Amino acid sequence: MSDKKNPGDKASLTRRALIGGMAGTVLTGCDAFQESETGRSILFSGEKINMGLQRALMDRDALAREYSEAQMSPRFRANGTRDPGTPDYAAHVANGFADWRLTIDGRVDRPMSLSIAELRAMPARTQITRHDCVEGWSAIGKWHGPQLATLLKAAGLKSDARYAVFRCADLYRGTPYYESIDLIDAFHPQTILAWAMNGEMLPVAHGAPIRLRVERQLGYKHAKYVTGIEIVPSLKPIGQGQGGYWEDRIGYDWYAGI
Template identity: 40%
Template sequence: MDVYGFPAWLRVEHWINALFITLMVRSGIEILATHPKLYGRDDSRPGSEWARFTRKTMPKDKLYDTLDEEESYSPIISLPGHRNLGMGRHWHFFVAIGWVLAGVTYVALLFATGQWRRYIPTSWGILPQAWHDLLTYLSFRLPPHLPGEPFDALQKLAYALVIFVLAPVAILSGLAQSPAVDARFPWFLRLWGGRQRVRSLHFFVLLAFLAFTAVHLLMLAVWGWGRENSLMIFGHGDAPVGGLWVSLVIIAAIIGVNIAVTVWSLRRPRMVQRVLGAVVMALRRALLRPATSHQHYPKAAVAAQHRVNGKPPDSDTYKIMAVHDFAPWRLTVGGLVENPVVLTLEDLRALNTRQSQCVLHHCIQGWSSVGEWTGLPLRDLLDLVRPLPEARYICFLTMQDNGRDEPSAPGEGHFYEIIDLELAHHPQTLLAYEMNGEPLPIEHGAPLRLRLENQLGFKMAKWIHDIEFLSDYRLVGDGMGGWREDNVHFDMEVGI
């Protein structure tokens, strides 16, 4: 019997972790594909990226938006591939929940059973020993294992870094990209150097996991694939032939699961959206929705150029309103309210409350930008119209017709978004009619757009002309809570 054997729970966790990592890496690549550029500054200024994973070049003689910058990666490397950000996010967060729970269980059992001694060095002497082991490997020789342990010093140090440094950094850098977390705790994002630097760090974590996996597989081959896998399958190294074949079966099963979820996502995206979303959105509602925004960026942080997401309405009616500074525009507010109203832009400006906020915009694609927004707090509109007790949601209908204005996007019909009535009471939920001290530009939603600082940017409907209070969002469109939710399978709750 091998003295280096691993307990059953550790062996099971090892293979579960292998499955989770493959799914998270592939879905992470799908998320990266939607904006395949990395920046060092939060303004995400076009041309300032330090890394790009696309050959696309954007036109300089006409308006383009960030949807035009998206890439379509192969399902071989991304989950599910073919420009499916919604599906990629569902899998990334669903698997991340399982990975974190498995990781917490793993670490707890490490300390409860004393197995932590296998992975955590207890002496600084491991550092020179690890360096010596590295030189031994580079000379194409195998260093000795540490006395009574299954690893050499370099391997032990590598496992300690992956388990107790790399994995926590992956989790925390993911949380630091949450608009809800960043809005409620701006200091937490500052610890990481800003939104784009932490996004870049998260990418480096992905590369680190890939590098570790590649070296890990190489070490298995060098030390003896059969015996090493026998240790991690049977708990001892006495069955190298069995370890070889069973490990190949497990690897084939992991590949099979990846293929199955990819095919399922491409063929039945609505089912995936409902099944995974039920878990992910429930957790978001519980943990992130209560987070109210406390952002107060200095005006010096305002980006000189704010990226455009979504093309403006291309109708004669909208163009005529724009030419006349939106004087003919009317905002209709109705539905389940005591006092339905129709307001002009001047009416909105004449209401008693005028609020400005300098905040960080988080796009679901990954880019960000700081801007100053001025307008009417949505809670004040609620005071004016007085929602009925049965009202639970607010629908924002816009003048953008996606079949006409965004022909490259799947689906047709006017863009709309729905939010929970609870979010309307947050202090920085705003109906904005100014941006950076000027009237709201056309490309950013004139004459009126929503600002919802603890959610991702696509929820902040632009070119609004109608607001309706509802009892059930499932009665609108395809019933998923918004145009992008209906057509590209985004989440309705997007605090991360």
């Protein structure tokens, strides 16, 4: 999850350069500027422009490319946390996540608490997609799980709902990991809560028992070890207000579209 550099794929680089360059060309390579308060405010403003430009240029419902099983990577690296390592998580692993619950709350009409068995019983989507890591690598894997839209429709969204915030079991410097996406991406048909990977139950290193797959964004947006989804009207009260752990800590773009 803690993907940190530009993806190595040339097409992704070209596409991101076209969009991001229009908003932030003058900022490239200027570390002192980026570290200043003024610079950071402009960068975050530029990120919003980047998001708007990308969505203006691309169909919001367009699917990420899907691949055949023959094209799957022989090795799919685990990134970010490979095991939360807490006593609570170890206990869940020991009992096969029988007591794990996913909560859906916040600005919803019907707050929910779902077991892994209930999630696995839901209609599910299978997709073979490429994971583009900001550290510079990519891998193709097969994911299986219910569409996030199915859960959000069941919970019922209030009129002021705007974002889905994902709460996770892994800790970074004592802080549970968190990420967020807006409802446009939440309702994208390829946005799923995956409980299986490459035909088997999701491994611990890849976020067991469930992880987010939001295929139109870079890897750090794909939250692992998801325990809760909070629907909110604004990201300002979440963490330091930028929408995610790495966005708050080191200034990653909140919208990491590819």
